[in-house]
Amino acid sequence: MPLLNQPVSLSHYLLVGAILFACGIVCMATKRNAIGVLMGVELVLNGAAVNFVAFSAPFLRGDAELALGLDGHLMTLFVIVLAAAEAAVALAIALCYYNTHATIDVDQGDELRG
Amino acid sequence: MINWHTCFFLLFATITCAFAVAVVVSANVVRMAVCLIASLAAVSGLYFLAVADFVAAMQLMIYVGGTLVLLVFGVMLTARGPFVSMKITPANWLMAGLAGGALLILLLCAATSVDAWKTAAVAASAPAAEGGHTVAPIGMALLGIRVDALEQANPALRGGIAGYLLPFEIVSVHLLVVLVGAAHLARARRRRRPAEAVPDASRSA
Numbered sequence: 001m002p003l004l005n006q007p008v009s010l011s012h013y014l015l016v017g018a019i020l021f022a023c024g025i026v027c028m029a030t031k032r033n034a035i036g037v038l039m040g041v042e043l044v045l046n047g048a049a050v051n052f053v054a055f056s057a058p059f060l061r062g063d064a065e066l067a068l069g070l071d072g073h074l075m076t077l078f079v080i081v082l083a084a085a086e087a088a089v090a091l092a093i094a095l096c097y098y099n100t101h102a103t104i105d106v107d108q109g110d111e112l113r114g
Numbered sequence: 115m116i117n118w119h120t121c122f123f124l125l126f127a128t129i130t131c132a133f134a135v136a137v138v139v140s141a142n143v144v145r146m147a148v149c150l151i152a153s154l155a156a157v158s159g160l161y162f163l164a165v166a167d168f169v170a171a172m173q174l175m176i177y178v179g180g181t182l183v184l185l186v187f188g189v190m191l192t193a194r195g196p197f198v199s200m201k202i203t204p205a206n207w208l209m210a211g212l213a214g215g216a217l218l219i220l221l222l223c224a225a226t227s228v229d230a231w232k233t234a235a236v237a238a239s240a241p242a243a244e245g246g247h248t249v250a251p252i253g254m255a256l257l258g259i260r261v262d263a264l265e266q267a268n269p270a271l272r273g274g275i276a277g278y279l280l281p282f283e284i285v286s287v288h289l290l291v292v293l294v295g296a297a298h299l300a301r302a303r304r305r306r307r308p309a310e311a312v313p314d315a316s317r318s319a
Contacts, residue, residue, distance in 0.1 A: 008123045008163075009234045014225035016127045016160065018218055020153075023134040026214035030207060032200040033143050035188050039150050042181065043134055046157055049173075057164045062230040070251055070262045074278050076161075076169045077252070081285055084181045085292040091188040092299035099303075104192040105200055 010061045013054030021047030032105050034094040038087060045083040052076040123163050129156035141201060143189050151182050168249045256282045 024043030031037050056072020058064040068075075098104050133153035137146045154177045161170035226232065254261045258277030266272045 006232065007117065007234045008120050010231035011226050012123065012127070013160070013164065014231070015222065016130055018221035018225055019131045020134050020157075021221060022214045022218035023131075023138050025217060026210050027138045029210040029213065030138070030202055032202060035143055035185060035192065036146055038185065038188075039137055039146055042150065042177075042185075043137065043153070046154060046177075049169075050157060050160060053161050053164050053166045053169055056166065060164065060234055062233040066230075070248065070255055070260070073166050073169050073248055073252060074255060074281075076166070077172060078281060078285060080169075080172055080176050081289070084176050085289055087181045087184060088296045089292055089299070091184060092296040094188060095191060095300045098192040103194065107200075 008060070010054055013050060013060065017047045017050040017054065020050060032107050034097060034104050034106050037106065038090050038094070042083060042087065045079055049076045049079045052079065119163065123160070126156045126159035126163065129153070130160065147182065147186050147189060151178055154178055154182065165246050166248065167246050168252050
């Protein structure tokens with residue numbers, strides 16, 4: 001593996017971001033609990049945020065003048081804030097779903113009704 | 115000499131990835147929440163190592179201290195008796211695993227494709243340069259003044275160095291809308307008694 005005998009660089013951070021993203025996608029696809037699906041969404045957004053922070057550090061890459069700098073940090077902050085807001089609304093929807101269906105299993109929500 | 119940067123990076127990265135996989139694998143939703151808390155806290159450690167001090171502190175406060183507490187509240191409010199574990203069929207696991215694995219391989223190929231990304235600019239033992247004071251520049255950028263790029267000689271590039279005042283205001287209004295919307299969605303509804311079921315033609319729903 002070419003990455004194991006080198007100091008920590010951008011590719012290492014992108015690897016972590018990729019693993020977080022893939023875990024989030026599989027979590028969203030396989031969980032029957034609505035809260036579990038929301039945890040998958042959080043993992044996906046964190047994977048993207050790790051990418052933003054990694055690209056903004058100039059000392060992690062060979063072409064340091066192409067680093068995002070403060071722009072990467074600000075994008076990450078907006079991603080974090082929007083993810084928190086989306087989690088709040090999604091949890092409110094999950095609560096409504098639980099109140100109407102008496103279960104949190106998303107497989108039981110297979111009818112379109114008011 | 116021990117390269118502490120690499121050492122701590124490997125520690126935080128292992129914790130992050132291991133607990134992320136644990137979120138996917140575990141069937142108990144409370145265990146998933148705890149594993150997610152550990153994973154996101156380790157991601158904050160990765161941010162500190164990348165000299166993103168303000169973002170790392172915000173990750174701890176907002177994610178670990180806010181969003182995940184909210185998720186745990188959601189878990190408690192939607193629990194029915196002992197936490198039932200809802201299992202999915204092995205066929206579903208296979209399909210999701212194939213899709214996730216293909217996506218992971220694609221992302222790994224993309225992450226290791228650019229040579230400039232695989233070599234660090236500074237030597238492995240050097241500390242992470244001048245950095246770690248991003249709070250004031252981020253605050254000024256959110257007010258519209260980019261103190262990290264005050265002058266740009268090339269007029270063609272001047273438009274790209276913009277402040278973040280408009281996104282800041284938009285996100286503020288967005289948070290207000292989200293709070294009102296979530297409170298309205300999750301409001302307690304008065305249960306309608308059978309005597310009130312007589313329809314009144316003038317009353318709207």
